[in-house]
Amino acid sequence: MQKECISVFDIFKIGIGPSSSHTLGPWRAAEQFLKALAKAAPLASMDSVQVHLYGSLAKTGKGHGTDIAVILGLSGHDPVTIDCTRIDGFLHEIASTNKMLLQGREEIAFDPKTDVTFHMAESLPFHPNGLTFVALAGTETFSETYYSIGGGFIIQENSADNNSAENTxxxxxxxxxxxxxxxxxxxxxxxxxxxxxxxxxxxxxxxxxxxxxxxxxxxxxxxxxxxxxxxxxxxxxxxxxxxxxxxxxxxxxxxxxxxxxxxxxxxxxxxxxxxxxxxxxxxxxxxxxxxxxxxxxxxxxxxxxxxxxxxxxxxxxxxxxxxxxxxxxxxxxxxxxxxxxxxxxxxxxxxxxxxxxxxxxxxxxxxxxxxxxxxxxxxxxxxxxxxxxxxxxxxxxxxxxxxxxxxxxxxxxxxxxxxxxxxxxxxxxxxxxxxxxxxxxxxxxxxxxxxxxxxxxxxxxxxxxxxxxxxxxxx
Structure with missing residues (x-):
């Protein structure tokens, strides 16, 4: 097994239910994707963002609120500080307008019914909880894959950051x-x-x-x-x-x-x-x-x-x-x-x-x-x-x-x-x-x-x- 330095605050995290692997992890993955995306191109240049859920994230993602988590994460909300009583309102506004404020700042077209896809019959090789974000800006495509490995921990596919000095x-x-x-x-x-x-x-x-x-x-x-x-x-x-x-x-x-x-x-x-x-x-x-x-x-x-x-x-x-x-x-x-x-x-x-x-x-x-x-x-x-x-x-x-x-x-x-x-x-x-x-x-x-x-x-x-x-x- 991979050896890493784990803090007690990695084990105990404040977040939103119902699942750390299916809600908190994908939420954090959405936030991490936005950070990577902002480094690659201005968020204002993005035309659309799509999310693809695989394996267990697809099969039980609806019941676990995975789609809700990635939408809120892409919208710039933090699971530690979000007003839980307003979650339904945030989601209703996006669903009724088919628009999202990416990272809470840049408006893009977003339809929760079509821009979050549950791939029920497909699982990614590294871990059952896999998800891929795809952003389009004109003719350019930006894509990142993440794995939610339990307890709110996430790993980005093929990233050197997964073994960063902070963890080792x-x-x-x-x-x-x-x-x-x-x-x-x-x-x-x-x-x-x-x-x-x-x-x-x-x-x-x-x-x-x-x-x-x-x-x-x-x-x-x-x-x-x-x-x-x-x-x-x-x-x-x-x-x-x-x-x-x-x-x-x-x-x-x-x-x-x-x-x-x-x-x-x-x-x-x-x-x-x-x-x-x-x-x-x-x-x-x-x-x-x-x-x-x-x-x-x-x-x-x-x-x-x-x-x-x-x-x-x-x-x-x-x-x-x-x-x-x-x-x-x-x-x-x-x-x-x-x-x-x-x-x-x-x-x-x-x-x-x-x-x-x-x-x-x-x-x-x-x-x-x-x-x-x-x-x-x-x-x-x-x-x-x-x-x-x-x-x-x-x-x-x-x-x-x-x-x-x-x-x-x-x-x-x-x-x-x-x-x-x-x-x-x-x-x-x-x-x-x-x-x-x-x-x-x-x-x-x-x-x-x-x-x-x-x-x-x-x-x-x-x-x-x-x-x-x-x-x-x-x-």
Whole structure:
């Protein structure tokens, strides 16, 4: 696998749902194409732009909002800052006028029905998530191909920038595997989060690392809170009813709250016991992924389809274990490193590895982070990650109707619960007696991904997607 330097902020990205590989990645690819295009010729000289989607991006692109993402990206909108409530309005204006402001500045003709093409029967060789942008300026044609490789990461075809110094410079404690983490721990005595922090300081100041990670948490908790307050039906032909708000209201016995802090007080005060806590963990995860399915702002962790697992586990720790800001900081640094190890040694793309690459990885990340803040050793953190992934191996990606709703939303609740269980098991175990290492599981996950039939890799051509009576055209 390609070795690269990955920051915790590459693993945790702020963006728009419903998919990091099918929404955020293509959105970023559109932005990158515009930058390359502007270097080649003035944007004002462009007559038209077309987008061609291949493989999984074509087969589930409608349900995942890939066409929406590339249109918004070409229009100059940023997924981190866009007003999510205005997305429908932006799209309606383009569709009704058949015109677009390229990069928000230069008007061109653009018909979403004909200028975004879904090549259902064709896949590009490098990765299932391929897309090509073609711009015409008079007799000149400008074309670039990109691959969305999971978690919002993109690669431009045949570009030297993919191996730029920014991604390959030497970190003080480079780690491509769990064995590397153990080596640095044995040499320095540092915990996982401390090792990661030293590496992060190669990019940015320590105070910036902390401030940015706390901001990441604030976005996560906002998506939980909003999801717990928002009723209705999710977009798309499945007509899935939101459940988090109803469950939230039931657990709080109808009490209302105007902000997150008041809501957290009520969550802590309104009950206790295993069943109550379990219900809340499920509610937290449902809330995030219902927001994700509604083209709202979430944090990829490490993907959008799995965006609810880590927030749910972290919110569980904050709400029921009195987690503080320092705990959040250490949790996210630890979890981010586990995600990085899986990306380097296997994949975080469901189109490459099935849902084990999304929910499985997020559950492993959350398990390690939770074990860290519970006071577990480095070995126990790695063991928790291994346990969580071991029991997601082989999980397929089979979104019904190409939407990130069934079974994706409920799977986040399962991933969160497995993470908590894995952490508890690791904390009560001696890692020295373990027969399976995290590196064993990363390798097994990658081998399983290679063996898995392509129907089960985010194509909606197998599994539940094949057996629920709804067609892709309905979505």
């Amino acid at each position: 410079f030497q970190l003080p404690y480079p780690a491509d595997s769990a064995s590397d983490i153990l080596k640095w721990h044995q040499q320095t005595g540092m915990s996982i989060w401390e090792i990661v922090l030293e590496n992060e300081k190669a990019w940015r100041d320590k105070n910036d690392v902390r401030a940015n990670l706390i901001h990441i948490w604030h976005v996560m908790r906002e998506s939980i809170f909003l999801g717990c307050q928002t009723k209705g039906t999710l977009p798309g032909g499945l007509h899935v009813k939101r459940r988090a708000a109803e469950l939230n209201q039931k657990l709080l016995q109808g009490l209302d709250c105007a902000d997150y802090d008041r809501w957290l007080e009520l969550v802590r005060a309104s009950g206790d016991g295993f069943k109550y806590t379990l219900d809340w963990v499920s509610c937290f995860a449902l809330a995030v992924n219902e927001q994700n399915a509604s083209f709202s702002r979430v944090v990829t962790a490490p993907t959008n389809g799995a965006a609810g697992v880590i927030p749910a586990v972290l919110q569980y720790y904050v709400a029921f274990c009195n987690g503080q800001e320092e705990d959040i900081f250490r949790f996210l640094l630890t979890a981010g490193e586990i995600g990085s190890i899986f990306k380097k040694g296997a994949t975080i793309s469901a189109a490459m590895g099935g849902c084990q690459a999304e929910i499985g990885v997020s559950s492993a990340m959350a398990a390690a982070g939770l074990t860290q803040v519970y006071g577990g050793s480095v070995e126990q953190c790695l063991m928790a990650a291994e346990i969580a992934m071991e029991h997601h191996l082989g999980m397929t990606c089979d979104p019904v109707g190409g939407l990130v709703q069934i079974p994706c939303i409920e799977r986040n609740t399962m991933g969160a619960i497995k993470a908590i269980t894995a952490s508890q098991l690791a904390l009560q175990s001696n890692p020295g007696n373990a027969k399976v290492s995290l590196d064993n599981v990363v390798l097994t996950m990658w081998q399983t991904a290679l063996d898995m039939n392509n129907r089960y890799k985010e194509t909606s051509e197998g599994g539940l997607a094949l057996n629920i009576p709804i067609s892709l055209s309905e979505c």
